[in-house]
Amino acid sequence: MKPIKNIDILRVKGEEIIEEDDIIIIEYPFTIFVDDKELITLLCSPSSLEELTIGFLHSEGFIEEYSDIKKIHIDKDNGIAYVNLKTRSHLREKLQGKRTITSGCGKGTLFYNVLDSFKSKKIEKPIDIKIEEIKSLVREFNHKSELFLNTGGVHSCALCTKFDIIIFEEDIGRHNALDKILGKALKDNLDLSDKIVLTSGRISSEMLIKVAKRGIPVIVSRSAPTSLSVELARELNITVVGFARGEKMNIYSNFPSYYL
Amino acid sequence: MKPIKNIDILRVKGEEIIEEDDIIIIEYPFTIFVDDKELITLLCSPSSLEELTIGFLHSEGFIEEYSDIKKIHIDKDNGIAYVNLKTRSHLREKLQGKRTITSGCGKGTLFYNVLDSFKSKKIEKPIDIKIEEIKSLVREFNHKSELFLNTGGVHSCALCTKFDIIIFEEDIGRHNALDKILGKALKDNLDLSDKIVLTSGRISSEMLIKVAKRGIPVIVSRSAPTSLSVELARELNITVVGFARGEKMNIYSNFPSYYL
Numbered sequence: 001m002k003p004i005k006n007i008d009i010l011r012v013k014g015e016e017i018i019e020e021d022d023i024i025i026i027e028y029p030f031t032i033f034v035d036d037k038e039l040i041t042l043l044c045s046p047s048s049l050e051e052l053t054i055g056f057l058h059s060e061g062f063i064e065e066y067s068d069i070k071k072i073h074i075d076k077d078n079g080i081a082y083v084n085l086k087t088r089s090h091l092r093e094k095l096q097g098k099r100t101i102t103s104g105c106g107k108g109t110l111f112y113n114v115l116d117s118f119k120s121k122k123i124e125k126p127i128d129i130k131i132e133e134i135k136s137l138v139r140e141f142n143h144k145s146e147l148f149l150n151t152g153g154v155h156s157c158a159l160c161t162k163f164d165i166i167i168f169e170e171d172i173g174r175h176n177a178l179d180k181i182l183g184k185a186l187k188d189n190l191d192l193s194d195k196i197v198l199t200s201g202r203i204s205s206e207m208l209i210k211v212a213k214r215g216i217p218v219i220v221s222r223s224a225p226t227s228l229s230v231e232l233a234r235e236l237n238i239t240v241v242g243f244a245r246g247e248k249m250n251i252y253s254n255f256p257s258y259y260l
Numbered sequence: 261m262k263p264i265k266n267i268d269i270l271r272v273k274g275e276e277i278i279e280e281d282d283i284i285i286i287e288y289p290f291t292i293f294v295d296d297k298e299l300i301t302l303l304c305s306p307s308s309l310e311e312l313t314i315g316f317l318h319s320e321g322f323i324e325e326y327s328d329i330k331k332i333h334i335d336k337d338n339g340i341a342y343v344n345l346k347t348r349s350h351l352r353e354k355l356q357g358k359r360t361i362t363s364g365c366g367k368g369t370l371f372y373n374v375l376d377s378f379k380s381k382k383i384e385k386p387i388d389i390k391i392e393e394i395k396s397l398v399r400e401f402n403h404k405s406e407l408f409l410n411t412g413g414v415h416s417c418a419l420c421t422k423f424d425i426i427i428f429e430e431d432i433g434r435h436n437a438l439d440k441i442l443g444k445a446l447k448d449n450l451d452l453s454d455k456i457v458l459t460s461g462r463i464s465s466e467m468l469i470k471v472a473k474r475g476i477p478v479i480v481s482r483s484a485p486t487s488l489s490v491e492l493a494r495e496l497n498i499t500v501v502g503f504a505r506g507e508k509m510n511i512y513s514n515f516p517s518y519y520l
Contacts (some may be wrong), residue, residue, distance in 0.1 A: 003414055003430060003431070003432065004414075025413045025414055025432055026432075027432055042433075042436060043432065043433065044431050044432060044433055044436040045414060045430060045431040045432045045433075045436070047429075047430070047431075047440075048429055048440045048443075048444070050443070050447075051429070051439075051440045051441070051443035051444040051447065052431075052436055052439050052440045052443055053443065054443035054444075054446055054447055055438070055439030055440055055441070055442040055443025055444070055446065056436075056439045056443070058439075058442060058443065058446055058473075059439055059442065059470050059473065065446070066446050066447050066449065153285045153462055153483065153484040153486075154263055154264075154285055154305060169307075169308055169311070170263060170305060170307070171263070171304050171305040171307075171312075172263065172285055172286075172287055172303065172304060172305045172464075172486060173302075173303065173304060173305075176302060176304040176305070176312055176316075178315070179311075179312050179315030179316045179318075179319055180307075180308045180311045180312045180315055181311070181315070182315040182318060182319065183308075183310070183311035183312055183313065183314035183315025183316070183318065184308070184311040184314075184315070186314055186315065186318050186325070186326050187310075187311065187314055187326050189326065202413055204432075210319050213318075213319065223413065224413040226413075226432060
């Protein structure tokens with residue numbers, strides 16, 4: 001099974017804007033239960049889920065060998081793994097004592113409960129931004145990012161008005177880069193309801209949720225969005241733009257008529 | 261401050277092998293304490309750490325506005341943020357009740373304690389692999405990955421002998437792709453001490469730790485390694501190869517003479 005699905009988008013090429021069918025990467029929330037306790041929700045591609053579960057439990061020290069697993073059942077329709085272990089391992093005891101949180105979203109009972117809490121965060125007042133303005137912001141963003149291109153691997157993120165970049169940050173992690181600009185915006189008490197986020201990295205559901213929580217109406221990436229982020233964005237009236245490079249971009253959600 | 265530092269590498273270009281100075285992305289473990297409780301260790305770039313702390317706490321619902329923070333102190337030398345909050349927020353109470361684990365490494369008291377536990381995992385018997393064999397594996401890997409290139413954003417990962425790919429997986433997350441191949445290897449009870457991991461994604465410390473835990477002696481990426489992964493790899497005698505593309509590659513650690 002290919003980890004992709006079809007979706008309708010607006011494809012922009014220079015002056016041309018075409019409504020098209022495109023493919024998008026599936027982002028699949030997959031929750032692992034160990035001995036009836038919810039452990040984590042991974043956001044993954046929906047293949048080899050049993051191997052993923054085994055590998056994750058081993059990586060995190062919940063099992064030391066395959067035979068430590070008594071039973072494993074994958075409920076693919078609902079994105080759940082039910083695992084029973086033979087014994088409570090030493091490592092596992094140790095882990096249970098501490099708590100940390102994911103950079104992700106695996107904190108609700110199930111991922112979709114987390115999503116539900118955003119239903120109220122719909123963007124009511126879309127901002128009146130034109131495609132040419134997005135292109136101009138992307139040019140400025142690329143110019144700033146290029147200063148660091150020689151390292152090959154740092155993500156850039158920017159907060160912008162329709163006309164200018166006002167905060168620019170970089171980080172090895174795209175989530176950290178976004179948290180840095182959002183942290184600065186919070187400290188400076190900026191109104192985010194008319195701002196735009198630019199990122200060099202993929203727009204995953206985690207990125208989209210960070211933006212949605214702040215009521216930011218537009219997120220633009222040089223890279224691809226995932227299926228889950230587009231679904232969420234469509235619910236919340238957030239405009240998601242991907243593959244924004246030079247004169248091209250794809251608009252995945254919330255196509256206001258004034259774009260056109 | 262640029263999020264990079266200098267490092268000596270072996271640069272391979274066709275038949276040529278040159279020892280060179282290169283730059284590498286810094287991966288900086290940064291631990292956030294909230295009201296004297298350790299919350300998480302982020303792996304980030306060492307800039308705008310106060311903004312990152314504020315943004316992270318806001319993203320995760322620990323604060324609702326900036327004024328919820330009574331005090332924030334960044335100890336940059338030790339990579340620690342000490343935060344005191346004004347009140348225990350409702351959201352925070354809720355979060356404290358649950359536990360999930362990061363896909364990352366923030367489980368020790370401090371990140372370096374986690375690293376310490378790997379010191380015993382040194383590779384004792386390096387495998388006798390030649391540069392030409394790595395190039396050949398990379399070609400096979402690229403060929404397999406290309407089948408899915410049209411989606412732009414799925415990571416590939418493979419487990420190999422010196423001569424062939426034996427497990428190949430893809431996932432939206434590079435950690436998941438690696439856990440999938442390691443899960444399959446565990447289930448199939450494979451000896452990993454003479455195997456090689458190929459990945460399309462960056463080699464972060466988290467990726468390196470997953471490999472080190474299994475005693476795998478070589479990891480090869482199309483992309484960059486981070487500073488922390490190279491430091492760890494040098495301690496553990498793991499060979500890290502980055503930017504492996506066509507006839508080129510950079511060797512960052514554990515340069516056995518038979519490579520040359």
